[in-house]
Amino acid sequence: MIPNFEEKYGDDAVFTPSDALNAQGEGVVDVPPAVILGYQDELTDAVRERANRSVSLVGSQTLFWLSETVxxxxxxxxxxxxxxxxxxxxxxxxxxxxxxxxxxGCACLNPEIPPDAAILPTTSVRDEGVSHHYLRSDDDVEATPDLVDDLDDALGAAGFDTPRGRTWTTSAMYRETGVEVEHYRENGAVSLCMESAAIWAVCKYRGAAAATVHQIGDYLAPNEWTPESGGDAGLREMLTPSVEALTKYVERAQ
Incomplete structure (x- = not known):
């Protein structure tokens, strides 16, 4: 069971992110009110082409400014x-x-979702460890509904199908078994990744909004893995509408 010591939920951490940034780098760096986290070279290359400046957060973590907002x-x-x-x-x-x-990117669990879709998960199965250190393990963790709606509007206007559903977050890439795929698919999961539940849980704990946009990299069925989705539109094409959605969300919240 994670965490091993449940009494942790009532106590504060010994040191904070600010403490660590002050000790390991140049201190806390001011960032825009909305931040996109990326995981593929294709997207990062697109960001480098349009970013107006960058700043080191700490270590190998760099933030690129796409606008004053994002x-x-x-x-x-x-x-x-x-x-x-x-x-x-x-x-x-x-x-x-x-x-x-x-x-x-994600693995798509629903073969009827087209490869060029932008999947918008709404809840996540928490099959990793990080989220359980932030939130009790009773329920799925959820994306922020208004932010998901804004992403849906912008990506839909850009021509993407935007199916919604649960995502399955796991840390064991080479132990994604057929019985699990079948179980989670039957219970509404449409995608699989390694990060969403952790990001969303941290944001909920810290009082920030969170969401995920999944580009289909492969398809996963109980008895078959299709390594390439065959889609034409990808993360590059999803970047601009995602920035637009975040800008709308931040401006409405101000």
């Missing part, structure tokens, strides 16, 4: 999965981010 962190340059995603989320929230969106 920034981008290439998480994959520090690693992938729930632990590093939770740390980066903590760091950008400490720097002032009020909304965090994962824009990245």
């Amino acid at each position: 920034g981008y962190v290439p998480v994959h340059e520090a690693g992938i999965g729930a632990p590093v995603s939770g740390i980066v989320t903590e760091n950008v929230v400490a720097g002032g981010a009020d909304a965090v969106v994962m824009l990245g």
Whole structure:
């Protein structure tokens, strides 16, 4: 069971993200009110082409400014999965981010969803470890509904299908078994990734909004893996509408 020591929920951490940033880097860096987290070179290349400046958060974590409202962190340059995603989320929230969106690849569990869709998960199965250290383990963790709606509007206007449903967050990529795929698919899961539950849980704990936009990289069925989705539109095409949605969300909240 995670966490091993449940009494932790009533106590504060020994040190905070701000403490760590002060000790390991140049201190807390101011970031835009909305931040996109990226996991693929394709998307990071697109960001580098349009970013107007960048700043080091700490170590190998860099934030690119896409506008005064929206920034981008290439998480994959520090690693992938729930632990590093939770740390980066903590760091950008400490720097002032009020909304965090994962824009990245996933395995699609529903073969009827077209490969060019932008999947918008609404809840996540918490099959990783990080989220359980922030929130009790009773329920799924949820994306922020208004932010999901804004992403839906912008991506839909850009021509993407935007199916919604549960996502399954797991840290064991090579132990995604057929019985699990069948179980979660029958219970409404449409996608699978390694980060969403951790990002959303950190944001809920810290009082920030969170959501995920999934680009289909592969398809996973109980008895078959299709490594390439065959889609034409990808993360590059999803970037601009995602920035537009975050800008709308932040402006409405101000």
